[in-house]
Amino acid sequence: MKLRFLSLLIILTLLSCKNDGNNSEDNYAYLGGEIMNPNSDFVVVSKSDMVLDTIKLDNRNRFLYKVNNLKEGLYTFYHGGEIQMVLLEPKDSLLFRLNTLEFDESLVFTGIGDKKNNYLINEFLENEIQEKKIFKFCQLKPNVYENRIDSLKAFKLKKLKTFKTKYKPSALFEKIAQANIDYNYYSSKEVYPFVHHGNNKTEIIKSLPKDFYNYRKSINYNDIFFKEYHHYNSFLRYSINNLSLENHLRHSTDVEFKRSSLCYNLDRLKLIDSLINNENIKNELLYYFTASYLSKSTNSENNDVFLSAYLSKSSDETGKNEIKRFAASLYNLKDGGHFPDIKIVDYNNTEFNINSLINTPTVICFWSNTFYNHFKESHYKLNELKVKYPEVRFIVINIDDFGSDRPKTSLKENRFKFKDEYQFKSPKESIEALAIQPMTKTIVIDKHQKIVYSNTNIFSMNFEEQLLGAINR
Template sequence: MKRLFVICIAVSLFACKEEPKIDYALLSGKIENHANKVVTILNGREKVKEIALNDDGTFADTLKIENGTYTFDHGREIAYLYLEQGDDINVTVDTKEFDESIKFTGIGSENNNYLAKKVLADEKSNLDFAKVFAMEEADFLATMDEVKSTKLELLKSAENISDDLKAIEKKNIDYEHFADLQSYKSYHAYYAKKEEFKPSEGFMKLLQSVDYNNEEDYAKLDSYKRLVQGHYASKISDSKNPSEVFEDINNNTFSALKADLSNRLRYDISPNNEHNEAYYNGLIAMSSDDKYKEELTAKYNKVKKLAKGMPSPEFVEYENHKGGTTSLEDLKGKYVYVDVWATWCGPCIREIPSLKEVEKQFHGKNIAFVSTSIDKASAHNTWVEMVKEKELGGVQLMADNDWNSQFVKDYAIEGIPRFILIDPDGNIVSADAPRPSNPKLVKMFNELKI
């Protein structure tokens, strides 16, 4: 009897023992024509794991995860993943046709094949961004409604995807739609060339249902994160009193948003921003990062020295494409229009035809057109050849230390192209002048009687 009792206890203990919790997903696959030897899995900006590739492009690893969306990053290509604990997914892809070739098999593959189809559908939609945002309100709304309906139909037709992913995707589609509507004001003003454009009250009411303070969605959904950041960035830039908006954000929003906004808006402290002090004080209050505050303070103090009429920072003995060197001092007595660019910069290259037109229009006038490349020394030959190939005019220079050149740092240049106008006495007219493609540039030149 005693032996039977012991056996019963043992059976009971065995039956009650908890099964080990599966808190991971298995990810394996093969990358044809791999760009490097690693695949990186990201959760937002946070690195979950870096997986090494074998020589033949194969890989396999275990990922400790929470259910949710992730990014598969290889070289310059990315794919979106939806991973659940217990998934066992195999991915194959050829980098020569990344989006077209990516395929998933195994447990959890249906979720990820849907996401791959969604990306490909977006690419194949062939929406002309400039044309769409130049449309009048009614046509724009009809087009955006059609885009949203197409996305919803694709989601509806997806088979065997998880209920959680469906719920996430419905939110994503809504947030992406609202983000398009939110962007209409600024993009329509630009593409339709209506500087003072404001959407109708009815249009703006479409955005009133959005909750911009959903901390949970902000943490999980990039679409919502972009929507919320865009909302507050626009609210600040449109305000005649940005200090009030900053105060509202600091008092009534959550810390992750404030941290992201502080990083995003640091670039808006610039020579042409009449509200630099409000931005500076607002961003300092938003951030708890001492290093960020130190860097922002240094930038703010630098930008204050770039006001109209202040002595211009100088460049000294930059290599001249035609031979020898040129310094800003050599050009005194003339207005100097400086184009800071690089051979790898697409927006810079798109300005070249407009720059040539402006140079032609003001040929023989009291102005020097100076293009200063901030290419790295290793790209010196690329610069030499591009200047020849594109038959660039004006004074073609190469900075002495790319982004770290003193002239570049003194002008607080964090993005290119950047255009600067200096007067004949070497003083700043505009530390962030209009681009050649902007009609305001010629207007500025004419007002100065160049």
């Protein structure tokens, strides 16, 4: 495998050298790679929400693609539900190798342009680790917390300075790398009032140093360049949460703050509408927060009010139609209603109507290879629950739409049994009908095929109490 990958690298290098002498042809880049345990037989390359091409993998699970008329910047490649960004500049010849079972962790770049992209992917992975520390640090007093995250930022800036001295990267790379550090730092500040213990958010905000959010004065909330960049989008969501909290607390009469309250969530939509001018950024934020609210709410009247507020503010007709269908699916899944007729297939390719399997209290869970850690953790948890509650049937459904080979392999490699494991007969339609968002969504049904809980979570603290309630109905 290493020899095959090396041969592809040599080809890329020769192609790059061949064009070196012709300036008119310098505005290009190559992107290629090798994918282990592929989830499909193709990759998709895009830029700024525009698909450039769909490239089929060869019989060795490799591909090579030339980007002509290159617009330097961040490009996206997509494979089997996973998305990763790369920085491409003129005459780059970038190769990667990845394993879909550990997508980000396995990703390694080689070729011209590898140093900057390996730096960025390593920063991404380090930020994921750092996020866990941040949530612990949030329990500290504001001044102490600020000192901790200042130290983390200083360490990253020193690391970036060393990289710049050694490799002399482009101004474009420096812009992206600096933004990566800044927006992660800003996000750490925006989450503090939410993660810090206690529901009296007014007192928490009052305890912050006066200059704690001074950086907001220089933030561009309509940054077209970074609008597809993960760290910028994460910051926007955290900042919208926090700015809306401050607005909400000015008029709320609630003794304790509740993130699920209709009033607070309406305040978020109002803020987005007033703060964001760029239509794409505004519509994406409106869609994200609306889908998030609806997926967690069980109050149909509040959902109607919230849906109307979203529809009045969004200009994205496609997004509005999707949200309306999502809301309709949630309404059809209301507690006390009948579970819909969904066709599922086992790994012997036998088809079932799911209701034909429900004659005892039943838990229905979902998983995808795209969320591989959730797949493993949820199956371990389900194995524990099966032992504790033998009278309950646990139906587990893989929602992926790329055949049964990859899910079967995942189950075998982790030694999970195939009993009560299924896939959807029609994944797209079934996912929409069951409003599967987020992936942790769990549905509990009684022996009469009535929905007891339409949106719970096997990892929640009160799940077993909910389960006992379903058993005793």
